[in-house]
Amino acid sequence: MKPTALAMTHRTDDAWFDLVPQALIEFDEHGHLLRSNAAFAGMFGKAPAPGALLGHESEALQQLTGWDAPLALIGLAPGAPPMTNLAFIDQGSSNRRYLRSQVHAHPAVPGQPERFLCVVHDTNPLALVVQTPQPPDFTNTSGEPTGLMEFDQDQLLHELRTILESSPAGIAYVRDNILVRCNRRFERMLGLNPGTLTGQHLDALLASDPRIRRVVDQSTVELKNTGQFESELEIVAPGFPTRWYALSVRRIGPRTDTLEVIAVLSDITRIRSQQAQLEALGRDRDLMFTMSGVGIAFVRDGLVQSANPALASLLGLDHQDMAGRPLASLYITDVDTSTLARTDDQILAQLGEHGHWQGERALRHPRGTPLWAEVNLRLVKPDQPEEGFIASFVNVDDRHRAEQYLTLQADRTRAILDSVFVGIVTLDSGGIAWMNRSARRMFGGDLPDFLGHPLSTVATSDIDHPFRLTGYLDDLLDGQSHTFECQVMGRDGRVFWVVGNAVVTLGEFGERQITYALMDIDRRREAEALTAEAQATLQRIIEMAPMTITLCDAKTLTVIQANQAASAFMKIEPAKAAGLTPEQIHGANRGRQLRTDMLRALDSAKPLQREYKFEQGPGSSVQTWDVSYLPLSHDGQTADQLLLVASDVSEQRAAEQARLEAAIAQREMLVKEVHHRIKNNLQGVAGLLQQIAARKPEVASAISEVVGQVQAIAQVYGLQVGAGGPLRLKNVIEAIAQSVQRTFSRTITLVVEGSNASEWQLPEAESIPIALSLNELLTNAHKHGLAAEALTCSLICGEQQVCIEIRNAGLLPEGFNVHRVPGGVSGLGLVRALLPRRSSKLSMTQEGEQVVTRIELNPPGISLVPTPHILGAPSGQQIALWPQ
Template structure:
């Protein structure tokens, strides 16, 4: 049994002829297929068909109507043989107060697929509903999968009102009726587009885009909705954004080469070069042969050959950039095959200048270390598997020979023929003392040690450090002299210096400045702990810091307020452990060096406070002057408008904009940080009232939140200009009627509603307004995209403009403790 609703728009979609019959069984109207069957005048065609069929068709119609009204099955309809050889099978349905007659023509006639088949073929969710009652007439499986549980029946839900609120809003349905924007849609208007993020029954989020249209014919109105899942497009855009960020962060150039298409350029724009930045190498197209240094040309040619043949290769070469100078690039070529069988080559280019510079620095460091070792007084001899490899200047002078005289010979040529000699024994970490013989026959005693280190080739290298004892004695004498001089310097230094035993932290040595710090003689402080030096309370803190310095084996810096006869003094203290005589030993001593920085810190604090005060004064002065200058500019524009009436409207609008900016700078005089939204709101409303000579009724809701929401400095002027334009627009189009403005603050953000008498143009769309220098175009250009929402709606006889501001366009007042 055919069961489509009696809607002319829907019946026209059916490929079979369908007639709407009156109670007397005369034809009221027919769908497109019925008009093709019976002629343009379906009533006359139906009458002619009844006459041609004789009484058997009328008799069946009377019996079928009585049976259907009595809720009994209707008798089968007599087959009708048409003049063109076709056959028609009739079905009668009740659609009070009328009847629907469905004619199934013979199979010889080609038929259009029914609407249900088209909905089943649609990949995206699709819906057909009665726009008057909200009853769902048709939907496909993709739409049912959005919300219905698997156990729900095929007809659930039966009404749009049973859908989730978010899905209703996406379909343009609100409180049992279409949205005003959808209801005002005309036949020639484009489809209404809505977007929303919807979570299906599996918990997966989808960004859905809906195209909506109302189909009106006769007394029935149908809602047609086609939905598209935009999630893959959004994910693709996000992936592109993440890839671009990754490439920018890692300084990686990426290009793709296909033999049949050549280089595939990246979709993003390359950032301009700046001094000190890395070389942008998005593809090899920007690297010309004349940029490559001559020494790297063979490697660059190898790279070009690999690209032509599609071979995998990794090449490093140097280029000379006109702005950034000499840069090292590493290019990897990775051939592959795409899913369609096409060959493709990915080329990744890295700026490895830092790595090359580091390698060169290591070579220079090795040469520098050799130079340093060559200048020390200790004789150093390096011995490998094949004999002596290197000697520094001190060793060559010690043995009275040059390196080429002994290079490659065993170390024994420098020692007596004694099997027990240290040079013939296995090297160890212990210090040895032995007699050596120079190439000139001179014998001398040295003290030294030997260290074995592994080589890159798997062998072992032995390094001997030798010191002539006579030279050491002289050095020791010089060391003692230096220590005595250092002791005299420490004693006379203005710094408080103490030496503590690592385990007990008792004071072993101190100078006069340290005794003055404690206010006690030196004898009273020796063998005492830090509490004797700093007092009981502060001493415990100093002792804990000393333990930390010993545990970390690093310099620890602290500042201690030390009370004294002249008040509390601030001492900058540095604690450093002194390790034992051999590597790996635990620290034996702790050195403390302290200096009085009271005056220095006070001077630094005074300079800081003076700088802050000067900055705030300068900022206030700048804001004040900007405000005065802007007001002066506004005055000049007003004078020009008075002299030039033909441009007065344009200049009056510019004066309002300048006055709005001046109001913001005026509010910033004497203030720092974000501006209260309430103050900016009142200032702009007052400025517009003075400029227009009109009264604007204002109200504010939000309680304590009115003193919490603020505008950041960067957003204050754009939002102030936007409020100025919206208020001016309401006054211009308000037909002289009062204008109402309301400020609403809640936990989520701030909203401003402006209402004026008026009527929006038919088919008005805010999104179709282009950015400009005045009116709604300026507002759209100034407002931030992601954190501000502007809407215009017709509410009875008023036009209501609503501006919603959300973080970060608005921020909480730093002076309050309110938390959203």
């Protein structure tokens, strides 16, 4: 501690110190003068400056304070008898003032240097002053009077002898290389037996250890030059550990006289050990400072005084550039969002108040991105903030960014949980800790309304309600869950059903929490109740239904369930049919047929209807069953069950067949009668027209054309008299060709090509238009062709269409196009108007000397005769129990 600092610590008692009439002076173990009072200044002639070193003051002041032999002060303990010293000061040529002092040790203060108080007494002689030489270690050998009164000499010698023997330092008086006197401590410190050195030559001492000889030789030279010598001596006594001593040798008397010295040995082994420890600690401190991975800096007045390489590496700077840099320049304040971070003034205020500060700060880095570090500031001296502080920096950038990422993830998770339709509620030991938006909407309140409350606040009055169970946190293991269904009563009074799942999770600080996932199933419960009621109703309907209803397994086709009416179809009781295959129930032949249709319905995944005729037995009637197969499956999945619905339609089919046959017979009879009368009427009309043509030759040609048309229509009705259903195309063509041939007495050759010519038929609505068109084309060929040559009419039948081709000798006009002929009531215009456009095509071409007219007929204008009805094929009305 500096002298000024020590002087400041004593300013509280300076007042009383100056008022004491006794001369006082105070100093510490380092030789710093702390203070002196006015009485000392008046006695000594001047007051030494506070903070001065005793080693630089006068010899008399050093003798009074005992600093001429400082090692003797080491053994002076607080409360021990004071150490007495003698000295004199010159006050003129013949006047000397003799002073006597007593040095007391102050009680030790932890962390402060040891202090001593020197009390000075004036010892000027008031009686006879003796000239007896004083002991060599306290008197001047020049023969000056000691200033002590004779009656004090024995007491003084006794005190000096007591002080000499009780001193913790080894003291010896040597004169002319003879060790005149020494205390026992001196001999023991050198490892010699007490009482063996007094009066012996120095050679006896030098022979004990060569290191002593070397020190003595050095001290002899220094004493001749300066009068004093100080050194440290290492002594290794046999049987004792190595000891270190501080040697202080001071010459007394004039330099011209015989060499007289006082040697003082002080044990500094503990001090040397402490110095070695301090040096080791210093080395360790420097090593820790330089080798530590934590950035450390010493800061004073806001500037970095020194920094270790770890801090420079952390900041990406040169280690030499750290000194003198402002500490505030290391921070980035615009991104410092730490909850512990404050402004620099606030940080310094807290540091001065508490002596330390800890927080996270964003450091500048050359790469441009902030580097987060944990900063710890601590004052070097808590009571003196101006002495500076130590700042340590630990890189927590990865942890800080991980925390930011975890916070972002937590926010995202909360946002996701708020967006789901499932209610999420988290509970800890204190009650509800958090719930998402769906749960708040479900419970009819906001989050503050439920925080800290138990989940049973929304439970019904049921004492066994799952929300009243509190053992989940202790009973459930990590990863285990508990599923339940219960009723919930919201804050709005609504009571509804939920299905829940409880699982134990870990909270933010590692504590166990329980998380509930709740789904409102009130509508589902209502739907289940309605479904159960509908299923019960359906089951009753099925049991009471008069038709056979059987449910079969899709894989094995065995019967799962059948109603009572199914016994008529299976010829076995429904209870006995469970688990049996179709072959086991219906026999090999019938069962094989049923299995085939079942598999076909399952493969197509569509409803399939079949009608079976089964004989009851040899010679008995045939029973007809209308059977429907319906595969049962979920959307997009394979059917796992097959529903079979069968109805006995034997009587219905017999009645339908009888009614159908009667209706057909009646219709055929009526149609034949009508067609016969139409034909007769048309032939009567044709006869009347021919009579008119005979009476009026000027219109004979026009009337003959009309007569041909009427005859063509009559031929169609004539053909319908003997036919049931649609007319055969071949018969119509033959009838029209014969009618035209009779009318105009013109030979017409009919050619038929195709094996299926007799199977093509005309619908009833198309018969007359085709007949009139064919009549007009044959009449047109007769009028415009050469009379000497016969007309040719060919029927060419294919698999998909029929072509009627008419050939006659003649020439078409140049540029003739049948599609440009306008519609009319006769000729080609009538043909274009009558032919159905969707199923026919008309063309006229010139092939050599012949004109070829073609009519192409396509379905549905014509059709093939349908195949006969196959016994067992579906017929009648289909009964559907489920939507198709």
